[in-house]
């Protein structure tokens with residue numbers, strides 16, 4: 001054991017050579033990590049207890065560290081995500097499954113029709129008001145719920161699992177008629193009958209669940225051009241569809257999909273874009 005004098009001497013020496021620890025760590029990469037790992041593996045219960053006992057202090061410490069090293073920390077996370085796309089996808093998949101499982105009482109199925117294809121399932125605000133809430137939280141509802149649960153240990157109440165079709169029908173019954181400006185309902189039904197009046201994949205013909213889908217990759221571009229003027233947007237779709245049908249005998253740019261198949265397609269596109277982003 002070192003005497004007090006030696007300790008204070010080494011303390012003084014360290015103060016005079018403040019970069020020593022950093023240089024040593026760089027010269028021995030992984031040493032401390034490995035050392036901590038071995039210590040932890042030898043007595044995991046002790047460290048777990050230690051953490052629970054001093055949770056608040058650890059949190060404060062980490063918060064302070066994060067505030068001082070925000071850029072660096074985010075860069076490390078981004079790099080990790082880029083090199084571990086499979087883990088990231090599994091994390092989101094498992095998180096979403098946990099949420100769906102909890103809010104469907106373990107059935108992982110739609111509360112109305114019993115649809116159990118997880119690709120079709122969505123989270124629903126039982127009492128409505130979802131649009132406003134989603135704007136407030138600014139991220140997918142399922143991940144917000146998961147985050148709340150991890151933070152507080154309690155699942156927020158007032159949510160259920162619905163398939164995208166039943167969610168769409170419910171939303172339409174709640175405010176579909178109210179939201180549609182004058183003439184919109186007619187315009188939409190004209191477009192639907194041009195496009196075959198049913199889902200191009202499964203043939204569902206309930207208009208409350210049908211969505212117009214862009215076959216090209218110009219959907220968001222086109223929507224941007226008509227932002228704030230939804231009537232002109234649908235008018236444009238109608239004219240374009242008419243023109244294409246008279247030219248080619250079918251519509252090249254749009255098709256009708258039920259909400260379920262629309263959701264499935266959107267998710268595929270998202271995964272594709274994410275993969276592309278990770279590669280670049």
Ligand SMILES: [Zn+2]
Nearest residue numbers: 110113163166
């Ligand atoms: Zn359903």
Ligand SMILES: [Zn+2]
Nearest residue numbers: 199202258261
């Ligand atoms: Zn369908």
